[in-house]
Amino acid sequence: MKKLINTADSVVEDALNGMAAAHPSLRIRDQVVYRAEGPRPGKVGLVSGGGSGHEPLHAGFVGYGMLDAACPGEIFTSPVPDQIIDATKAVDGGAGVLHIVKNYTGDVLNFEMAAELVEDVEVASVLVDDDVAVQDSLYTAGRRGTGATLFVEKIAGALAEEGAPLGEVARVAGEVDERSRSFGIALTSCTTPHAGKPTFDLPETDVELGIGIHGEPGRRRAPMVSARELAGIAMEAIHGDMPLHGDLLVMVNGMGGTPLMELYVVFAEVAAFVKGKGARVSRSLVGNYVTSLDMQGFSVTICLLDDALTRLWDAPVETPGLRWGR
Amino acid sequence: MKKLINTADSVVEDALNGMAAAHPSLRIRDQVVYRAEGPRPGKVGLVSGGGSGHEPLHAGFVGYGMLDAACPGEIFTSPVPDQIIDATKAVDGGAGVLHIVKNYTGDVLNFEMAAELVEDVEVASVLVDDDVAVQDSLYTAGRRGTGATLFVEKIAGALAEEGAPLGEVARVAGEVDERSRSFGIALTSCTTPHAGKPTFDLPETDVELGIGIHGEPGRRRAPMVSARELAGIAMEAIHGDMPLHGDLLVMVNGMGGTPLMELYVVFAEVAAFVKGKGARVSRSLVGNYVTSLDMQGFSVTICLLDDALTRLWDAPVETPGLRWGR
Amino acid sequence: MDTLDTACFVAWFEEAARLVRRDRDRLTELDAAIGDADHGTNLDRGLTEVIKALAESPPDTPVQVLTSAGATLIRRVGGASGPLYGSVFRQMGKALRAPVTLAGFSAAFEEGVVALERLGKAALGDKTMVDALAPASRALALAVRDGVGVREAFEQAARAAAEGAQATIPLQARKGRASYLGERSIGHEDPGAASAALFMAALATVAV
Amino acid sequence: MDTLDTACFVAWFEEAARLVRRDRDRLTELDAAIGDADHGTNLDRGLTEVIKALAESPPDTPVQVLTSAGATLIRRVGGASGPLYGSVFRQMGKALRAPVTLAGFSAAFEEGVVALERLGKAALGDKTMVDALAPASRALALAVRDGVGVREAFEQAARAAAEGAQATIPLQARKGRASYLGERSIGHEDPGAASAALFMAALATVAV
Numbered sequence A, B: 001m002k003k004l005i006n007t008a009d010s011v012v013e014d015a016l017n018g019m020a021a022a023h024p025s026l027r028i029r030d031q032v033v034y035r036a037e038g039p040r041p042g043k044v045g046l047v048s049g050g051g052s053g054h055e056p057l058h059a060g061f062v063g064y065g066m067l068d069a070a071c072p073g074e075i076f077t078s079p080v081p082d083q084i085i086d087a088t089k090a091v092d093g094g095a096g097v098l099h100i101v102k103n104y105t106g107d108v109l110n111f112e113m114a115a116e117l118v119e120d121v122e123v124a125s126v127l128v129d130d131d132v133a134v135q136d137s138l139y140t141a142g143r144r145g146t147g148a149t150l151f152v153e154k155i156a157g158a159l160a161e162e163g164a165p166l167g168e169v170a171r172v173a174g175e176v177d178e179r180s181r182s183f184g185i186a187l188t189s190c191t192t193p194h195a196g197k198p199t200f201d202l203p204e205t206d207v208e209l210g211i212g213i214h215g216e217p218g219r220r221r222a223p224m225v226s227a228r229e230l231a232g233i234a235m236e237a238i239h240g241d242m243p244l245h246g247d248l249l250v251m252v253n254g255m256g257g258t259p260l261m262e263l264y265v266v267f268a269e270v271a272a273f274v275k276g277k278g279a280r281v282s283r284s285l286v287g288n289y290v291t292s293l294d295m296q297g298f299s300v301t302i303c304l305l306d307d308a309l310t311r312l313w314d315a316p317v318e319t320p321g322l323r324w325g326r
Numbered sequence C, D: 001m002d003t004l005d006t007a008c009f010v011a012w013f014e015e016a017a018r019l020v021r022r023d024r025d026r027l028t029e030l031d032a033a034i035g036d037a038d039h040g041t042n043l044d045r046g047l048t049e050v051i052k053a054l055a056e057s058p059p060d061t062p063v064q065v066l067t068s069a070g071a072t073l074i075r076r077v078g079g080a081s082g083p084l085y086g087s088v089f090r091q092m093g094k095a096l097r098a099p100v101t102l103a104g105f106s107a108a109f110e111e112g113v114v115a116l117e118r119l120g121k122a123a124l125g126d127k128t129m130v131d132a133l134a135p136a137s138r139a140l141a142l143a144v145r146d147g148v149g150v151r152e153a154f155e156q157a158a159r160a161a162a163e164g165a166q167a168t169i170p171l172q173a174r175k176g177r178a179s180y181l182g183e184r185s186i187g188h189e190d191p192g193a194a195s196a197a198l199f200m201a202a203l204a205t206v207a208v
Ligand SMILES: Nc1ncnc2c1ncn2[C@@H]1O[C@H](COP(=O)(O)OP(=O)(O)O)[C@@H](O)[C@H]1O
Pocket: A076, A077, A078, A105, A106, A107, C031, C035, C036, C038, C039, C042, C043, C078, C079, C080, C081, C082, C084, C116, C119, C120, C121, C122, C127, C128, C129, C130, C175, C176, C177, C190, C191, C192, C193
């Protein structure tokens, strides 16, 4: 394993120092990333967080039109309640705070503990669980939260910026999650700095289907095939769970080690699939947004848009990782 | 080698189809990427291009405030004169066209041929050669054009958008190149789709210092060390060639397979180095911008800013790969 | 001596920290197979902090040891195991009465395990740390019933935990990350159960 | 027969295309060592197009073969080798006079090589395709001087090109990508010189 790090123990802190140095729009305090300008009175505050290793998620989405604070944990380890409590208190502008939580046991437990412990702030929370690779049954921890987190953060962020009340922001955030589905495929495992070797071994001939964003092995292993066929597998999984129709927001997301060129190759296939189903790519994102360290592979996330959601998606956003309209 | 492609022969075309599907702001015709809205009368047109495999460079920088057209060649192979001629004619708004050419024999020859053959369009050209790893002597093809290409495209693009004449746009483009230096380090080789195996073998213990963006081996091999030390090597090379002072535009660029988190770790070290020299990080970019397929590693590019260049850097830009201010 | 004093409790965590440090890579590898390869690192970081906190503000009572350890784990570990282990010890601390007899220890430990099950919504057989801790708690209760001495009671608890951890191997996970793998989680020891067995092994070595 | 007809020239490019296809991976590997691993692919793509173009609009004269091949290489290859090889054949076509004698061929070929040297600003010993083509041109000129037959002249040119390519191995590159490597370019055969040797080998096999 070769990584651009100083030590495995310091990687999260070192990367946050780099973020602080690169983005004067951010302030970092006690391992929480804030907008430099602080809370806006009357605006609902948005806090998210999770294990590190998914950059730009979440810290890269702190800024106008998106998050007010992000709580990065250690690599693949959800943040601790203290971070979330600090963030929640700090971003409250009097209108309450929405916690955007990816559905992992660790994230859920730590955000719940924080929400219970924080005082004098009205807290609502939305659970993101968009990964169709996981059966949503009593026999699992439920579906994972993956790419849709970006959609929820963007759209809820825009709504909060407009001054919508907490209940409304939470409701729309939940709606975005309900209308979104993801599926991911890995060509290689990631390597965590501490483990120092790939989390799983994947021969040159195989891929993992239905992976999450923490280097967990997927639901099954399959032979490596063309971009067209891999995109087809992901799209069939999504379409089988949520029939595609109408205007879609489509993200083809790299897992961190996959170059943009390959993601565009996948996007062409995804767009062709969408067209074949009579639906329409109305908005799109192609890039490394919700990553898994250095893993090679991709995920597709699709949200069924309506006019209101499209308008909120298009609203200005100004963060290190996502920016338009200002 | 596992890549998200259909065939090695179709990868450039497939990726361009994906770009077209993802970005309604672009039009792609005969392997040239244009702004959808076409040339603006009276505005100097900006054309760049080069081998594919460096995405988002160049096609991802077509749009308001940057390029008018990009000519992508095959992987690591400069475009052919026909593409450049087509692009040059198509983007001319009557004020002439600037060719932004990275200093590689192939790019130089093909752009020169095109410039000779194109008729009725005033053509100027700027050669980007910022890579301090290469000795600029009679005994080399001169310094390579790498990260500074982005700076030149952005700043010249802003100036063209303001309506500056061709001579002025070319002059400032050249000035940006003169004030910019780069140095790159590879942790792994890239793998081209056709070759199907790494261009060079690099053991777990070593890095290549002074690499370009085409998988060429670097100037020398050295032991893998910490991000701090690697950043120091790159910064000493730059500082030794162009003493750092005043306000700097600093890019820490990933080679395609390096996750953002590691680039931020490097950026923290680069910022500390800059501070140590009494200079100031005034503007910055951290991300995968000028890549080399799936290579892991980074490059640093630094431009000595002045007020005029800072203003042009800050001017609005709206491209798939770089966007702010609108 | 029938009662467990503050030093015993401190020694428990010191020994647990030592065992987890020793087995850190093994725990992380177990987590790599069916999770996200951080359990060893997480727990090692947490227990290092626990020992530091205990050294910085030396506890006066067993309850203080447990309360401090529980709070530190919650505040420093993150992930699933931080709040879960933290809750075990925090709840155990709440339930513990001085002086600490084996019966008192057993009853408080059981409350800790119940808090864990409630927080994690996990039951025996879900392939989690519960599968090691619940049998250990039962072993303690049986030892109390049978009038067994502290040392032997703790050894029985350690054995029960180790067996419980081993017994997770053939199970399909229903909680935590491993549940995402469906049938592919079968055939691997649960990392949390493995670390729980270390906690109980540590207890056995510090028995008075 | 002392003159080279259109079919000879077509056969030259067909044989060159065959050899480059056969040695594509070797050329790419040579380029991987000191360049960017695309020379075999580039030239194979270009020559495939050359053959296609010659088939689609069959040339009537040797000049047309060269002009078509030169233009196709320039229009379809890209990189350094596209314009450089393209210029060799385009210039050679411009200089060629019918009917094509060995002396005429040699003189035109020399003009092609001079065009290459001018365009690439490369001289013998810079470790480029010039190192194979210039010796080949000289061998042709000597053969003309000595009144050698076409077949033997082409064989001598092929030998000179092959030796010239081999002679690039110990050189440090001063042009093209390989020059970036400085001393590390020493010890490797230049890919363009290697492909130039194939062009000359092809010529030898089609000699009348
Ligand atoms: N719902 C749950 N109830 C009880 N224990 C759980 C639950 N979810 C996970 N665990 C335990 O936590 C362990 C994983 O801990 P760790 O790797 O530190 O956290 P994470 O899964 O967040 O990476 C699992 O092996 C399992 O024993």
